[in-house]
Amino acid sequence: DAKTTQPPSMDCAEGRAANLPCNHSTISGNEYVYWYRQIHSQGPQYIIHGLKNNETNEMASLIITEDRKSSTLILPHATLRDTAVYYCIVRAAPGNMLTFGGGTRLMVKP
Amino acid sequence: GAGVSQSPSNKVTEKGKDVELRCDPISGHTALYWYRQSLGQGLEFLIYFQGNSAPDKSGLPSDRFSAERTGGSVSTLTIQRTQQEDSAVYLCASSLDWGRVNEQFFGPGTRLTVL
Numbered sequence: 270d271a272k273t274t275q276p277p278s279m280d281c282a283e284g285r286a287a288n289l290p291c292n293h294s295t296i297s298g299n300e301y302v303y304w305y306r307q308i309h310s311q312g313p314q315y316i317i318h319g320l321k322n323n324e325t326n327e328m329a330s331l332i333i334t335e336d337r338k339s340s341t342l343i344l345p346h347a348t349l350r351d352t353a354v355y356y357c358i359v360r361a362a363p364g365n366m367l368t369f370g371g372g373t374r375l376m377v378k379p
Numbered sequence: 380g381a382g383v384s385q386s387p388s389n390k391v392t393e394k395g396k397d398v399e400l401r402c403d404p405i406s407g408h409t410a411l412y413w414y415r416q417s418l419g420q421g422l423e424f425l426i427y428f429q430g431n432s433a434p435d436k437s438g439l440p441s442d443r444f445s446a447e448r449t450g451g452s453v454s455t456l457t458i459q460r461t462q463q464e465d466s467a468v469y470l471c472a473s474s475l476d477w478g479r480v481n482e483q484f485f486g487p488g489t490r491l492t493v494l
Contacts, residue, residue, distance in 0.1 A: 303482070312383075312470050312485035313422065356421070371421055 273357045278374040281351075287344040289373050291357030294338040300360060302333060304342045306353040307372070313356065316342065347377045381405075383486035385471050391492045392461055400456040400489045404473030411454050412474075412483060413446060415467040422470065428454060461493045 274292040281287040293302065304316040317324055317331045319340075324331045330343040344351055356372040384403045392398050404411050413425040424438045428448045439445070443461075448454040458465055468490050472483040 312472075312487050315482035315484065318482065 273359060275355075275357050275371065275373045277371060278376070280376050280378055281344075281347045283349060283377055283379050284346055287342075287347040287351065287375055287377070289342040289344075289355050289357075289375065290339065291342070292339045293357070293359045296337050296359050302331065302337075302340050303358045303360065304329070304331065305356045305358065306351075307356070308350075308353040316355075347375075349377050349379065351375065352377045383471055383473050383484050385469075385486040385489050387489060388487065389490045389492075391494065393494050394463060395460050397457065397459045398461055398491060400458075400469050400471075400491070402454045402456070402471030402473075402486060404452065404454070404471070405484055406452075407475070408473035408484075409451060409476050410474045410483075411448060412472040413454070413456050414470045414472065416470060416488075417467045425456070425469075458491075461491075463493045466491055466493045 272295060276290065279289065301318050301320050303318040305313040306316055307313045317326055317329050319331045319333055321333060321337065323333060330345065331340060332343065333340045340357065342355060352375060354372040354374050383405055386401045390398055402411065409430055411428040414422045415425060416422050425444070426433055426436055426438055426446050430451050431448050433446065443459045444456070446454060446456045454471065456469060468488040470485055470488045472485045474483045
């Protein structure tokens with residue numbers, strides 16, 4: 270699986286959009302971009318995934334660059350409950366094991 | 380069940396003892412995964428099952444670790460002769476099917492402490 274690079278930490282004001290970047294410059298054509306988050310003391314939670322096109326669901330939006338070498342997870346209106354570590358992972362289909370790196374620790378502040 | 384469940388939630392054991400961790404996946408999910416997360420670290424993949432078979436055991440840290448799954452449902456991860464470096468949170472996840480790209484649903488984990 271391709272390696273991902275994320276900033277170790279970010280702050281965001283409550284109610285504002287949180288934009289979390291991820292670089293995956295070695296991604297190959299059959300690899301998907303996945304985002305998970307882990308709130309303190311809980312198991313990881315799936316957020317969203319995509320291949321080429323931008324994706325949106327009830328939790329977030331995923332913007333993937335045209336060359337697919339980077340992506341951005343957008344939480345449109347961050348709340349205090351969104352404080353967590355956010356993991357960006359790339360993996361090939363069919364689904365196989367995920368390897369989580371350090372992730373980005375997002376701190377949403379009032 | 381509604382989600383992935385794991386038991387026990389916490390386990391404290393003495394060095395050298397064996398422990399058994401249990402995972403009950405979401406009903407109907409054929410793929411099951413075990414991970415561990417040491418303090419402050421990312422997730423480390425251990426093993427996965429498709430049905431009852433585990434095609435890839437290379438992620439298991441040592442031969443003290445073993446896992447089985449019977450009936451295509453509940454899985455147990457066994458650690459023999461536990462060592463202090465085995466202390467971690469052990470997470471189980473399940474997904475609908477190995478052959479499709481699906482999100483993995485994680486359980487709450489078992490926090491293992493080896494004294």
